[in-house]
Amino acid sequence: MRNTIAVMNTKGGVGKSTLVLSLAETLSAVFRKNVLIIDSDSQASISAMLLSATNLHRLQSDGLTIVDLLVASVLNNVAVDWPRFVVGGVSDVDEARTVYLIPSDMQLTLFEREVSKESLHARLRTSIGALLNHVRGVFDIVLIDCPPGLSVLTESWLREADFHLSPTKPDYVSTCGLEVFRRFKGLNPEMGFAENLGVIINMRDQHSAVEADYQRWLSENADNRVFAQTIPRTSALQHASHLSAVERSYMAKYPGESSVAIRAVCQELLSRVAAANAAASATSAPDPSAPVGSKAS
Ligand SMILES: Nc1ncnc2c1ncn2[C@@H]1O[C@H](COP(=O)(O)OP(=O)(O)OP(=O)(O)O)[C@@H](O)[C@H]1O
Numbered sequence: 001m002r003n004t005i006a007v008m009n010t011k012g013g014v015g016k017s018t019l020v021l022s023l024a025e026t027l028s029a030v031f032r033k034n035v036l037i038i039d040s041d042s043q044a045s046i047s048a049m050l051l052s053a054t055n056l057h058r059l060q061s062d063g064l065t066i067v068d069l070l071v072a073s074v075l076n077n078v079a080v081d082w083p084r085f086v087v088g089g090v091s092d093v094d095e096a097r098t099v100y101l102i103p104s105d106m107q108l109t110l111f112e113r114e115v116s117k118e119s120l121h122a123r124l125r126t127s128i129g130a131l132l133n134h135v136r137g138v139f140d141i142v143l144i145d146c147p148p149g150l151s152v153l154t155e156s157w158l159r160e161a162d163f164h165l166s167p168t169k170p171d172y173v174s175t176c177g178l179e180v181f182r183r184f185k186g187l188n189p190e191m192g193f194a195e196n197l198g199v200i201i202n203m204r205d206q207h208s209a210v211e212a213d214y215q216r217w218l219s220e221n222a223d224n225r226v227f228a229q230t231i232p233r234t235s236a237l238q239h240a241s242h243l244s245a246v247e248r249s250y251m252a253k254y255p256g257e258s259s260v261a262i263r264a265v266c267q268e269l270l271s272r273v274a275a276a277n278a279a280a281s282a283t284s285a286p287d288p289s290a291p292v293g294s295k296a297s
C-alpha cells in the first residue's frame with residue numbers, strides 16, 4: 001500500500017510541522033491509525049512538539065536520530081536496524097497512543113554537506129528508498145516533515161515517497177512557494193517524483209476577502225488538488241506545538257472548529273490515499289480476459 005507522504009512547501013512558516021502534528025494525533029486518536037512521523041528538519045521542530053527537551057536530548061546524545069540512521073547507511077555504508085530509531089508513545093494526547101517518531105538533530109545540516117561534498121546523492125536516495133520500503137509495510141500512514149527550501153535530503157524524500165502534501169497560507173508569498181515547487185517537480189521527470197496528494201489551505205481567516213481571492217485562485221487550478229476543507233487560524237492550533245507536561249484529552253488540545261477542520265482534512269486525506277491505491281492496483285491488475293501465460297506485447 002502506498003502510504004508515505006512528504007509534507008512540503010518551499011516557503012517557511014506555512015504550518016507544515018503544525019499540520020503534521022495535528023494530522024498524526026487525529027489519525028491516531030480519532031481514526032485509530034498507526035502513524036509514523038519522520039522529522040527531516042534540522043531544526044527538529046516536530047520532535048520538540050512531541051518529546052520533552054530531556055527525552056529529545058537523550059535520544060540525540062544516544063545517537064538515535066534520523067541523522068545517525070543516515071550517517072550509518074549513507075556515509076558508512078552499513079546495514080541499519082531502522083526500528084531502533086523509532087520512538088513510540090510520543091504524543092501528549094492521551095487517546096493518541098499510536099503516534100511514532102524518528103526524531104531529528106541539528107547535525108542534519110552537516111550530514112547534508114558531507115553528502116554533497118562526497119557526491120553521495122545516489123546512495124542517499126537508495127537509503128531513503130529502502131527506509132520507506134520498510135516503514136510502508138509497518139505503519140498505516142507515514143508523514144515526513146520537510147524543512148522549507150529544497151535540500152538534497154528533501155529531494156530524496158520527494159522522489160522516493162508515494163505522495164506529497166503541501167500546506168500553504170492563502171497569501172502571495174506562500175503560493176509563490178508552491179509555484180517554485182511545481183517547477184522543481186517538472187525538472188528531470190525521468191528521476192521519478194511523488195504524486196500530488198493535494199494542497200491544504202492553512203491559517204485561513206474567514207473574514208478576509210484577499211484570502212478568499214487566493215483560495216479561489218488556487219482552487220481554480222485543478223492540478224493543485226486543493227482540499228475542500230481549509231484549516232482556520234485558531235489559538236488552539238497556534239498552541240498545539242507546545243508540548244504539555246501532563247497528558248490531555250484530544251478535545252482539550254483541539255477544541256471546537258480546530259478539531260472539526262482537522263478531522264475533515266484527515267477524512268479527505270484517507271479517501272485520497274485509498275483512491276490513489278485503488279487506481280494503482282486497477283492499472284497493475286492482470287487483464288482477466290487474457291489467456292493464462294500470455295504476455296503483454
Ligand atoms: N492553523 C493555525 N492557526 C494558528 N497558528 C498556526 C496554525 N498553523 C500554524 N500556526 C503557527 O504558525 C507558525 C508556523 O507554523 P509551523 O512551524 O508549523 O510552520 P512550518 O511551515 O513548519 O515552518 P518551517 O518552514 O519553519 O518549518 C507557528 O507559530 C504555529 O504555531
Ligand SMILES: [Mg+2]
Nearest residue numbers: 016017041045
Ligand atoms: Mg516546520
